[in-house]
Amino acid sequence: MRQSLTEIYDNRAAEGSLRPDPAQRAVLPLLEDIRTRLETAPPPRSRGLLGGLLRRGAPEPAGKGLYLWGGVGRGKSMLMDLFTAETAITAKRRVHFHAFMQEIQRELHAARQRGAADALVPVADAVAQDLRLLCFDEMQITDIADAMVVGRLFERLMAQGVTIVTTSNRPPDDLYKNGLNRGLFLPFIGLIKERMTVAELESPTDYRQHRLAGTQVYFTPADPAAHAALSALWDELTGGGAGAPLTLAVNGREITLDHAQNGVARASFWDLCARPLGPGDYLAIAAAVRVLIVEDIPRLSAANYNEAKRFVTLVDALYEAKVRLIASAADEPERLYAEGTGAFEFERTASRLREMQGADWGAAAD
Template identity: 65%
Template sequence: MGKVGDLYRQRVADGRIEADPAQLSVLPHLDRVLDDISAAPPPEKRSAWRAFLGVGSPPPVAAPKGLYLWGGVGRGKSMLMDLMAEAATVPARRVHFHEFMQEIQAGLNRARQRGDQDTVRPVALEVAAAVRLLCFDEMQITDIADAMIVGRLFQVLLEQGVVIVTTSNRAPEDLYKHGLNRQLFLPFIALIRQRMEVVCLDSPVDHRQGRASGGQVWFCPADAAAKAAMDAIWSDLTGDAAGEPRRIEVGGRSFTLPLFADGVGRSGFWDLCGKPLGPADYLALSRTVRVLMIDGIPRLSASNYNEAKRFVTLIDALYEAKVRLIASGADQPEQLYNEGEGSFEFERTASRLREMQDADWGQDKG
């Protein structure tokens, strides 16, 4: 595979993307990471069994400097991350940060059950035994559980020679802003600055806006006309099936999707976001459906902050899984959450909701 710059220019030549001066300016930083990895000696390997037990750890190595790429929504960060994973010539993994932290939390639970004193280290060693390059998309820290372990996790990964590249909508200093016990999180920000090159993708263009749209998939306001349109789409997609509840199992528990037929799910907003569901639930949902219909998305604000936060997590899961979304809402995506705590984070969600209205969205799903 060629370098990121080569792949990017090939995509431009093929007409798959449009050249963006801001994106072009960060290509050398991405290629620098790949060059440094290629030049660095590979870390000592252990058997998977010894890695699982967390014993026989190889000595710490100086991992090449990673990259923290941040900027506004729709600027092409995820696309560049895809190209980097494709261009890598070492074992690499590209994963959404939410999904990765769910895997880490599951690993920590297994370590606790084994009675490990240091639960983070064996989990990090398992990861380090499998990859040399970790590409995280959309790093954001909103959960105190993640905030308390991510610094230790990154520290061990870097000690083991894993190179980390991540995208984010925020500068490092704005991660977990105003979070509980944030002073305990500050050393992680210092670690990012020390071990990762911080680069801003400062493009004035939101590439998710202005895309060609197909049939209408977002209806507002969420009134009787919107419901009738949603009903007609349901009938068309399912062959007039009545649908029935679908139980979705997640880690020994379950939740219910109100309607399911032929790969299409349908639910009211409050059924999915008004209940104590989290990333693992929404990831399981995104693996169950190829199309999800959501009725009655309300205006979001501080008064329904928890529900809004769940909605953001739900859209992240659907977006990563390329699930087609059809929904009715109180307003257009950009106008759903205009002020108050959480409105900044919602800018990315609104941009994704707009992109998901594209006619080609999710065509490679299933």
């Protein structure tokens, strides 16, 4: 028998895989409405040939979507994943908003090169093809190129019958705040308010922090047991999966972290510190993730001066941004860079690495 989302949620709480949270529970009926609507709408093909043809000519606009916002770690992604998984239609897609917009920008570029007069319409229609539900995780708009197209994009998707559900850390009015040409962006905020139910997830609990509180986050030596422990934490924090590449634009260049999901990224020390990255890159990484898993930090010496220096910069950026650092390392922080130029400065890094292992580290981050 089909269970409601609330029943599924309550079952998980009863078996102990979720802590019952009234604020999360309060959001479920909003998702249930969308779920029921999508599941009970007759699929286009069952309407008979004529119906199918008519429908193709003029798609029915989508019903109201949902814009779910709130502080970090409140369970927005978890609720959206529950909803996406339990909505029994095949024409659905869940995607990280940032990855989706990169795809759109690539397609727009390709369409313009083919000489399309208005590239947005064919690109949006191609996305909407065979799709009735689009779930975006972590909507945020920082890029002017995205800000300038997202309004018309959503409008077209909705007109083509795609229901949109999205999570965000900000209320709609704060999207693209202080962005360039923000006036041109305002119609998008109006569209969200008109075509999506806006709901705040008001839970007082940051579950991500909660899950890590009291958990070991620094593993030494960096042996297979440490690797397995990091993998277990990754699964715990992201819900499992390989993670998708996260590409960040920094000063006109792009840097990519190969494995990211749900605000968590995982990379090796060498990926992060053996590449010619600078402070701007580390700041961008720190701004893009809430938890960074750094694997295989080696013992450093004067021979790895550049890597050590980058590591110091990385730790400073993570520290300032209150990012949670989970790491495996060859040794205790104080012994990672004991001699060589900069060993003195490394003491501060070691001390920060210690502090960042604390149970309540990052708890105040917003």
